[in-house]
Amino acid sequence: MFRRAFLGLALAVATLAAVPAPAAGLPDLKGRRIVAVTENAYYPLNFTDPKTGKGIGWEYDAVNEIARRLNATVEWQTTAWDSMIQAVQGGQFDIGMDGISITDERRKQIDYSDPYMVSEQFMLVRGNEKRFADAKSFGADAKLLVGAQSGTTNFYVAVSDLLGGNDKSPRLKLFETFGASLQALKVGDVDTVLMDMAGAQGNMDAAPGVFKIVGKGLGHDEFGFIFKKGSDLVAPVNAALAAMKADGTLARLEKKWFYDYKITN
Incomplete structure (x- = not known):
């Protein structure tokens, strides 16, 4: 899905001020x-x-x-x-x-x-990760694995920015859901997954010390x-x-x- 990433954002919903329905000047879909x-x-x-x-x-x-x-x-x-x-x-x-x-x-x-x-994608890693610090050093170590969901933004950015464009690389481990790839990272089955900054920050806040971000933002969607x-x-x-x-x-x-x-x- 060339989807997933967050950061650069520019919209989100909250408790909103009262607005007529339909709002003035907008189309009326009549219920x-x-x-x-x-x-x-x-x-x-x-x-x-x-x-x-x-x-x-x-x-x-x-x-x-x-x-x-x-x-x-x-x-x-x-x-x-x-x-x-x-x-x-x-x-x-x-x-x-x-x-x-x-x-x-x-x-x-x-x-x-x-x-x-x-949005941009960032490399989320385990909190004690010391083997690599950015996309370049990750790519240089053939033993390191990246987890992704097939067809997603994290998949395409991982292939292009971490694996030299090789979508058949044995270093790419695919998961049916993003949650499964995150769990794989947590237990050490993969070494990084890509997330937008907001999503990464949310997971770091929910489990202090378990995860951290390394390197600069990747991709732009x-x-x-x-x-x-x-x-x-x-x-x-x-x-x-x-x-x-x-x-x-x-x-x-x-x-x-x-x-x-x-x-x-």
Whole structure:
């Protein structure tokens, strides 16, 4: 998915000020039901609240607020990342999200919203790691392994920036979920995974001393919501995003989820 990364961000949702529904100057969807889908496993964009078991995060808040401003309702669904784009393309869901990078190749299959976030990937390692300190020194040691989820941003950046473009490298270990790759890092089955800064910081805060970041940011991706080709939701969603950026809502969401929120069990 050329998705996953966080940092450079530029939007996130929070407890929002009251806005008419639909907001002045925005399209009125007249109570339309929008079926939204996410993986619910990509902190802090979408994940399960450990206290309530409910899905929360930046993307949940952002889409709920977009729907409110457009006089629409949201029905939330979850699906695995590897089937999401195909499901949205086939019309099973109206809008999809999972930190999905905007690429020309994907534009052949689906439509995107305007970018809602810009991100970089960082090397998350175990807290006692001393064998390497950046992408160059990692790449130079053939014994070191990187974990990734196939088709994701962390996969593509790992291949391009750590493995010299070799997507068949035996040093690349693939996992079905990002959580599985993180657990593999924790127990020593791999030596690094790539994450956006906010996600990495959240995991470091949740387990002090277990993980740390080394090196500089890698990759540079823009994230967008995805839609079936020709969807009539693209323009209204873009209008709502523009309004949320202009009135400071996106900045408040960024602060809420990428700086203020802390994982607690």
